[in-house]
Amino acid sequence: MGLGWAGQQHLEAYAARPDVQVVALAGLEADLLASLGTAHGARHLVARWQDLLDVEGLQAVSIAVPTALHAPIAVAALQRGLHVLCEKPIARDAPEAATMVEAARTAGRVLDVVFNHRQRxxxxxxxxxxxxxxxxxxxxxxxxxxxxxxxxxxxxxxxxxxxxxxxxxxxxxxxxxxxxxxxxxxxxxxxxxxxxxxxxxxxxxxxxxxxxxxxxxxxxxxxxxxxxxxxxxxxxxxxxxxxxxxxxxxxxxxxxxxxxxxxxxxxxxxxxxxxxxxxxxxxxxxxxxxxxxxxxxxxxxxxxGRGHAAVVDAFVGVVRGDPSAWKDHDGSLALDRARVIDACYASARQNREVVL
Ligand SMILES: NC(=O)c1ccc[n+]([C@@H]2O[C@H](COP(=O)([O-])OP(=O)(O)OC[C@H]3O[C@@H](n4cnc5c(N)ncnc54)[C@H](O)[C@@H]3O)[C@@H](O)[C@H]2O)c1
CATH class of the missing domain: 3.30.360.10 (Dihydrodipicolinate Reductase; domain 2)
Structure with a gap:
């Protein structure tokens, strides 16, 4: 979901894998949606993310839309039993991110967050x-x-x-x-x-x-x-x-x-x-x-490095791998990052050091 720069990195990385099929795409730019749909052989092209989640045959979704939508989409996808690869930042703040981690744990599904720069x-x-x-x-x-x-x-x-x-x-x-x-x-x-x-x-x-x-x-x-x-x-x-x-x-x-x-x-x-x-x-x-x-x-x-390609490969590897490892991919590292960023904003607002 999402057809901007970030979404296109995901698409290219999936396209490079013969074992992954892009089934559906969502995004508001109709022309881009049509051209990316054709290029990647996606059968279902929808504008709104809500219309993508119930497409038959989906195993996983990539989220590359404005940050405020990360949590609602991830939670809805996880509740449907889908695995989720979400762009950074995991969410707008840590409380929102915590709902995503909770949803991943409850569903027993993978929630990975894209930190492509550590792959440099x-x-x-x-x-x-x-x-x-x-x-x-x-x-x-x-x-x-x-x-x-x-x-x-x-x-x-x-x-x-x-x-x-x-x-x-x-x-x-x-x-x-x-x-x-x-x-x-x-x-x-x-x-x-x-x-x-x-x-x-x-x-x-x-x-x-x-x-x-x-x-x-x-x-x-x-x-x-x-x-x-x-x-x-x-x-x-x-x-x-x-x-x-x-x-x-x-x-x-x-x-x-x-x-x-x-x-x-x-x-x-x-x-x-x-x-x-x-x-x-x-x-x-x-x-x-x-x-x-x-x-x-x-x-x-x-x-x-391989940036998004490495992140997507790792995500596919975990999803296809031993389900007992899924619980180690629940987004909690990205939640920790969000807590630090929240503490920085709180410190700036309050003009003092904030203890985590
Ligand atoms: N990892 C990285 O290096 C990297 C780089 C850029 C952006 N990002 C992240 O990726 C996310 C997207 O950033 P971008 O630069 O690609 O943004 P963008 O604005 O270029 O693209 C956003 C996409 O989301 C779609 N969208 C918006 N509302 C939607 C809805 N209701 N339903 C379906 N689709 C909807 C838009 O149509 C658009 O295609 C952000 O969270 C951003 O932080 C990550």
């Missing part, structure tokens, strides 16, 4: 570096995704608080949070302190794709933040800083990245022109010092 080859390489122990104990990290003019569809559902749940923090910040905690080995976030700004969007500045052509939430006022900084305390005393913008005055090229500072070394991943397929991953260490007594810094070769 460079992020995987950074994770392996940390896991190898070469950096020692990681104690301070920073993850960012910064855009100069990157408000998605200025004036669309993205900028409508009711439809989206927030701005860059919940949209691309949740990617940063996910890949950073994944790289660090899933430490628990124990407290959040955040500040959000909304300086350019309300003035009609910083839009990435001109005006909105979206049929959902059209002509919305700019109601969400355009820049967010968060300071997250991690269990065991570590720190993760997040910085995320849809719009701010900075160099033109979008950038995402992460630094990890450990007791025996550090690493820095910088992806210029984000989300370019590969970034530069550098390692800073004194072990061993070179013959000249210089630091043994080096660049790590990285490969592109």
């Amino acid at each position: 080859g460079d992020v995987q390489a950074l994770r392996q570096l940390v896991a190898s122990g070469e950096l020692g104990r990681p104690y301070a990290a920073r993850a960012w995704w910064l855009r100069r003019r990157g408000i998605p569809m200025l004036g669309s559902w993205f900028t409508n608080a009711e439809a989206s749940g927030g701005g860059p923090l919940v949209d691309i910040g949740v990617h940063c949070l996910d890949w950073a905690l994944h790289v660090l080995g899933e430490p628990r976030v124990v407290a959040a302190s955040a500040v959000t700004f909304s300086e350019l969007g309300p003035r009609g500045l910083g839009g990435s794709r001109g005006g909105s052509k979206s049929l959902t939430g059209a002509a919305s006022a700019y109601e969400v933040e355009d820049l967010a900084h968060a300071f997250l305390r991690l269990e065991g005393g570590g720190l993760l800083q997040l910085e995320t913008s849809w719009a701010m005055f900075r160099e033109t090229e979008d950038q995402l990245g992460m630094t990890v500072t450990g007791t025996d070394g550090g690493a820095e991943l910088v992806v210029r022109g984000a989300p370019a397929p590969v970034g530069d991953l550098r390692v800073f260490t004194d072990s061993p010092l070179t013959a000249d007594g210089e630091a043994a810094d080096r660049t790590v070769p990285v490969r592109p």
